[in-house]
Amino acid sequence: MNIVFEDITLRAIESRDLELLLEIINDPEVENMLLGHSFPIPEKHHEEWYKNLSVNSKELRTVIETKDHGTIGAVMLTDIDWKNRTALFHIKIKSDSDIRGKGYGTKAAKAIINYAFEQLNLNLIYSHIIEYNIASQRLHEKCGFIKEGILRERIYKNGEYHNIFSLSIKRNELKI
Numbered sequence: 001m002n003i004v005f006e007d008i009t010l011r012a013i014e015s016r017d018l019e020l021l022l023e024i025i026n027d028p029e030v031e032n033m034l035l036g037h038s039f040p041i042p043e044k045h046h047e048e049w050y051k052n053l054s055v056n057s058k059e060l061r062t063v064i065e066t067k068d069h070g071t072i073g074a075v076m077l078t079d080i081d082w083k084n085r086t087a088l089f090h091i092k093i094k095s096d097s098d099i100r101g102k103g104y105g106t107k108a109a110k111a112i113i114n115y116a117f118e119q120l121n122l123n124l125i126y127s128h129i130i131e132y133n134i135a136s137q138r139l140h141e142k143c144g145f146i147k148e149g150i151l152r153e154r155i156y157k158n159g160e161y162h163n164i165f166s167l168s169i170k171r172n173e174l175k176i
Helices: 015-025 028-033 043-052 104-118 134-143
Strands: 003-005 008-012 060-066 070-081 086-093 124-130 146-157 160-170
Touching: 003 104, 008 104, 015 028, 015 043, 015 060, 015 070, 015 086, 060 104, 070 104, 086 104, 104 124, 104 134, 124 134, 124 146, 134 160
Parallel strands: 086 124
Antiparallel strands: 003 008, 008 060, 060 070, 070 086, 124 160, 146 160
């Protein structure tokens, strides 16, 4: 089943998406905006990851497909907690000037979050963002996320420690 919102579609990851996903994972610009440190992933390991990808009740992993640009990234919910009705939100979009700034990320976020609330009956989605990722902060604000706190100096990148912003959105706060 696909999740459709305006001019984007969220769908299951397929083998045809592997090249793009590997490009995104190994893109230094994307890695710099994410938490933690991603080592370059060789194609062989990426293919093994895909082969081991299975239906998991604690994860919803989708790719973002647009009418104008095809597949441009991934959006997912992980750490789904069915008892407490929560999940962790992630999004990765390729660093291409023709893609960025067009609102695709916001639409994909709204689509998966709305799906989580309306179809999965989740109550709260949370996210963690490195403090200097302004684009991600704006995306979360457009969706209605509220900053809950700061995790101080949790990430070490580019020779410095950086804070992480902790944000969340409850079912009744989604702005569509």
